[in-house]
Amino acid sequence: xxxxxxxxDTPGGLxxxxxxxxxxxxxxxxxxxxxxxxxxxxLAALPGAPAGSIPGWDGAGVVLQAAAxxxxxxxxxxVLFLGLGARGWAQHRAVPxxxxxxxxxxxxxxxxxxLPIPATSALRALRKLGSVLGRRILIVGATSAVGRIxxxxxxxxxxxxxxxxxxxxxxxxLRRLGAHETHKALTSVxxxxxxxxxxxxxxxxxxxxxxxxxxxxxxxxxxxxxxxEHFPYGAFIADPTTSAxxxxxxxxxxxxxxxxxxxxxxxxxxxxxxDVDTRAWTELATWIVQGAPRPSRRVVFRxxxxxxxx
Numbered sequence: 001x002x003x004x005x006x007x008x009d010t011p012g013g014l015x016x017x018x019x020x021x022x023x024x025x026x027x028x029x030x031x032x033x034x035x036x037x038x039x040x041x042x043l044a045a046l047p048g049a050p051a052g053s054i055p056g057w058d059g060a061g062v063v064l065q066a067a068a069x070x071x072x073x074x075x076x077x078x079v080l081f082l083g084l085g086a087r088g089w090a091q092h093r094a095v096p097x098x099x100x101x102x103x104x105x106x107x108x109x110x111x112x113x114x115l116p117i118p119a120t121s122a123l124r125a126l127r128k129l130g131s132v133l134g135r136r137i138l139i140v141g142a143t144s145a146v147g148r149i150x151x152x153x154x155x156x157x158x159x160x161x162x163x164x165x166x167x168x169x170x171x172x173x174l175r176r177l178g179a180h181e182t183h184k185a186l187t188s189v190x191x192x193x194x195x196x197x198x199x200x201x202x203x204x205x206x207x208x209x210x211x212x213x214x215x216x217x218x219x220x221x222x223x224x225x226x227x228x229e230h231f232p233y234g235a236f237i238a239d240p241t242t243s244a245x246x247x248x249x250x251x252x253x254x255x256x257x258x259x260x261x262x263x264x265x266x267x268x269x270x271x272x273x274x275d276v277d278t279r280a281w282t283e284l285a286t287w288i289v290q291g292a293p294r295p296s297r298r299v300v301f302r303x304x305x306x307x308x309x310x
Contacts, residue, residue: 002017006050035060082120083096101266138197139197156178210235
């Protein structure tokens with residue numbers, strides 16, 4: 001099969017090469033990968049990846065071989081999958097059935113490929129805030145892949161969604177998706193919130209924490225700013241208006257039961273991922289050399305197969 005392997009001295013740090021097919025373990029199924037959408041974490045991990053390794057956490061495809069232990073999707077099923085052991089940017093991939101979910105037969109590959117890590121992260125982060133019905137929930141970085149889905153899931157759960165996104169041209173879209181308030185910066189948010197999901201980090205995390213009501217939590221889900229967090233003196237000195245507030249880190253790889261969550265998300269026909277920029281997977285290295293641009297659309301790469309079907 002062909003796969004993208006890390007080659008540090010080449011443009012983009014990747015080369016499309018012939019490699020051996022994976023050999024699934026008893027709890028793994030073999031999937032023919034049809035599409036994948038690189039995540040920020042995928043790209044951030046490239047410089048430190050060992051030479052010759054296959055990157056890529058998640059994607060969508062067709063089951064070629066069911067798991068030997070009999071669990072999970074079966075041969076011919078359309079699936080979405082994730083595996084933090086990477087090896088997803090390839091024609092074939094072995095993936096644990098615990099993180100593979102059957103998908104509806106009419107779901108587009110491009111749609112499915114965008115869901116595993118972003119949508120599942122948004123759902124699990126929101127659940128960590130407990131019941132959000134009738135409560136103010138802050139989404140920082142609301143136009144990101146995770147943020148966009150978090151806005152929809154929170155709104156569907158009955159929350160009063162406060163969305164923060166730097167690009168004001170996207171605010172009307174966020175309101176259409178369910179946001180009740182949209183802000184360009186956290187400094188214009190004046191009322192306390194029951195919980196927050198922050199994809200940016202740095203000063204955004206500091207400011208989100210300051211907006212929490214007593215007993216509330218901010219989930220530190222992303223760190224796209226690349227900046228340190230500097231909390232002012234007194235930020236953690238509590239009084240009756242600031243008691244029991246918390247910041248919780250998040251790692252999807254420590255979560256269990258993800259296959260059921262992915263199946264639920266894949267079957268949700270109301271979930272909108274936004275515009276998709278579909279490209280041939282042979283363009284991946286060039287896209288990375290260009291700075292991996294995706295101004296307002298998720299970039300999805302379609303994998304070619306001589307025996308493609310489905």
